[in-house]
Amino acid sequence: MPPNILREIQQGNERSLARAISMIENQTTGSLELLKSLPISKTPVIGFTGPPGAGKSTVVDILIARFIQQEKKIAVLCVDPSSPFHAGAFLGDRIRMNRWTGNPSVFIRSLSSRGALGGLHPRIVEITDLLKAGPFDYIFIETVGIGQNEIEIAGIADCTVLILTPGSGDEIQGLKSGVLEIADVFVVNKSDYPGAKQFISQLESALHMGSKGADIIEMTATQEKGVEALVLAIEEKKASFPSREIQTLTEKAFRLILARMKQKIDRASLHQIIARESLSENFNLYSFVENYLTGPL
Numbered sequence: 197m198p199p200n201i202l203r204e205i206q207q208g209n210e211r212s213l214a215r216a217i218s219m220i221e222n223q224t225t226g227s228l229e230l231l232k233s234l235p236i237s238k239t240p241v242i243g244f245t246g247p248p249g250a251g252k253s254t255v256v257d258i259l260i261a262r263f264i265q266q267e268k269k270i271a272v273l274c275v276d277p278s279s280p281f282h283a284g285a286f287l288g289d290r291i292r293m294n295r296w297t298g299n300p301s302v303f304i305r306s307l308s309s310r311g312a313l314g315g316l317h318p319r320i321v322e323i324t325d326l327l328k329a330g331p332f333d334y335i336f337i338e339t340v341g342i343g344q345n346e347i348e349i350a351g352i353a354d355c356t357v358l359i360l361t362p363g364s365g366d367e368i369q370g371l372k373s374g375v376l377e378i379a380d381v382f383v384v385n386k387s388d389y390p391g392a393k394q395f396i397s398q399l400e401s402a403l404h405m406g407s408k409g410a411d412i413i414e415m416t417a418t419q420e421k422g423v424e425a426l427v428l429a430i431e432e433k434k435a436s437f438p439s440r441e442i443q444t445l446t447e448k449a450f451r452l453i454l455a456r457m458k459q460k461i462d463r464a465s466l467h468q469i470i471a472r473e474s475l476s477e478n479f480n481l482y483s484f485v486e487n488y489l490t491g492p493l
């Protein structure tokens with residue numbers, strides 16, 4: 197790991213940042229040292245999630261435009277571009293986001309989660325923390341709401357924006373349990389479609405039953421309608437971020453510890469140990485697991 201890489205990232209060197217992200221993705225030697233050298237950062241992390249095609253990238257794109265007008269710098273992580281559920285979308289994302297190429301106020305990185313067994317990208321916590329070391333005012337993470345993704349992203353973001361589109365009320369009832377609870381801001385995008393008002397009132401009543409005071413924003417991202425309200429909502433939420441810090445750190449630590457433990461137990465070595473241990477007449481699987489977890493075998 198080049199010794200100055202952290203300083204270069206802090207100074208806004210995008211090439212160094214891109215290189216460091218690749219090193220973390222590939223777990224190159226020295227990447228843990230880099231992570232261990234990261235200073236505390238309070239850069240807000242905003243997660244954007246929602247069903248495939250809801251308009252997440254379009255919303256993120258117009259937010260970027262709005263924030264950089266205010267001289268802000270934004271980093272964006274697009275996770276899941278290779279998802280088989282929306283194979284065509286990545287191209288769309290690229291075309292849309294291409295307009296930021298070369299813009300010094302915007303850093304965009306797409307992460308493919310190919311190979312990961314569902315859930316978020318396996319290095320999302322580390323890469324987000326790396327971005328937090330850069331000179332950005334906001335980190336945006338776009339992740340498609342498949343499986344447990346919405347819930348997981350909410351655990352590691354300071355604020356979660358759930359993007360939905362008008363549909364039948366069944367859709368709200370059909371939202372996976374827990375999803376309504378995790379959002380801080382609801383965007384009802386594609387409000388140019390029929391049924392938007394009805395959808396919003398159904399959403400309002402569904403939320404009314406919950407306890408959390410979340411905002412609902414009506415948007416038509418393609419016409420840039422509702423952007424100001426969303427910017428305001430995100431900025432208002434910032435006040436509550438410090439009170440969540442311990443929770444977010446806990447969630448991140450949990451993911452990191454789990455990942456490290458998974459790395460430690462590889463099947464091949466487990467196979468070897470079991471082949472040896474199971475020769476014993478007294479072998480018991482549960483005692484074996486207990487011993488394995490509590491000490492070296």
Ligand SMILES: Nc1nc2c(ncn2[C@@H]2O[C@H](COP(=O)(O)OP(=O)(O)OP(=O)(O)O)[C@@H](O)[C@H]2O)c(=O)[nH]1
Pocket residue numbers: 247248249250251252253254255282285286288289340385386387388389415416417418419
């Ligand atoms: N009519 C209408 N179309 C929209 C609106 N917002 C986005 N779209 C369109 O919806 C399609 C999907 O938008 P994206 O922004 O790519 O959606 P996404 O949620 O990022 O999609 P994935 O990343 O594939 O899950 C695109 O064709 C957009 O132009 C809107 O407010 N109204």
Ligand SMILES: [Mg+2]
Pocket residue numbers: 252253254285289338
């Ligand atoms: Mg997208």
